[in-house]
Amino acid sequence: MKAWRVHRNGEPSEAMRLDETDRPAPGAGQVLLKVRAANVNFPDALLCRGEYQIRPPLPFTPGVEVCGETEDGRRVIGNPALPYGGFAEYTLADEAALLPAPDSLDDAEAAALHIGYQTGWFGLHRRARLREGETLLVHAAAGGVGSAAVQLGKAAGARVIGVAGGPDKARTARELGCDLVVDRHTDDVVAAVKEATGGRGADVVYDPVGGDAYAQSAKCVAFEGRIVVVGFAGGAIPAPALNHALVKNYSIVGLHWGLYNRMDPAAVRDCHERLTRLAAEGVVRPLISARVPLKDAADAVQRVADGRTTGRLAVIP
Template structure:
């Protein structure tokens, strides 16, 4: 089979190599899946750079999110068990982690549903307890993680303010349903949020960026608001001033979605049921901005790493010898 492998740590475009190798052998409690589509995630770039919290042994195949097919023909979504990730014709996953792919979504859409929308649902509903009528501020609203939060916020009945970088991403954010869009390259984020909320600020802030975005969040959050720390795509981990949180009465909430897979896996399944229902009603639909063949996976991971994408990229294996890959 074809598989992208990383034999040394570095930038994705430099260390990912497309190779011919034997299909992996599942371990106890695992299953071999034919990959129907694989989502490209920022953690794939971090894996290549050796900066992710999980460091699989070299060589490994990145690709942390897939829509796959079981040996008995079921279409499922899951996070593969590294080192046998999804940028390959076949991947390995824990049988207990398989979830049915929503019928309302095609393979590429289903592949990119799992991590981003689970993260958004847990962040907004489990951690921040977002309420109908509240104002949600989403940083990087046109990106993969942010676009999911925008759709979930709208589905929950919130007013959504999206922060983006550039006119092109602003157009995407509007199409996603943002009520207000702020171009951080041309506007003062805090001023726009204050104006849009009558000076009150945002009840919930969804921040997958960190760095300067977190500083803006602290200034733009409302009294008794909640700042959700989801990630640090900027590369800078902020050091929040806790005295500011004390004076302004807001909460800073962390979210590591992966922990729920071990701490409360039933809640992950419950979340998937909620997402499947939302997809069936058309309330959410992953924004797949590009569907690329297997040969372009490394370039796609690098584009995500460089922050130049909107929505999500899906890698769709190319059929070989007239059969599905």
């Protein structure tokens, strides 16, 4: 079979190599999946660089989110068992963690309903306790993680302010349903949020970026607001000023969705059922900006690493 493999850590476009290799053999509790679609996530770039919290042995295949078909014909979504990631014709996954692919979505959309939307659901509902009528600020609102949070925030009855970089991404954020879009390239994010909220600020901030975005969040979060730290796609891990959180009465909460797979898998299955219903009702629909063939997977991962994409890129073997 064909599979992209990383033999030496580095930038995706340089580290990933398309190899001809044997199909992986399932271990105890695992199943072989024929990959129908593998979506590109920022962790794939971190895996290539050797900067992710999980460091599989070399050589490995990146690709942490797939829609696949089991040998008995079931269409499922899940996270491949590294080092056999999803940017290949076949991958492995743990049987117990597989979820049924929603009938209302195609393969790429179904795969995208997993990590980004589960992260958004747990971040907004379990960690931030978002309430109807509150103001939600979403950084990188046109990206894969941010676009999911925008749709889920609107579904929860929140007023959503999206931050995006540049006119094209700002346009995408508006099309996703943001009530207000702030272009971080030309606008003062803090001033815009305060003006839009009558000086109160955002009740919940969803931050997958870190760095300057987090600093802006701390300046425009509301009294008793919640900043949800989802990731650091901007590259810089902020050092929160806890004295500032104290005097402004806001909370800083972390969200590592993968931990729920180990600590509370029943909650993951419940979340998937909720997301499946929302998709069937047309309330949420993953934004797939491009579907690319397997031969172009390395370029797709590099584009995500460089922040040159909106929504999700899907690799179709």
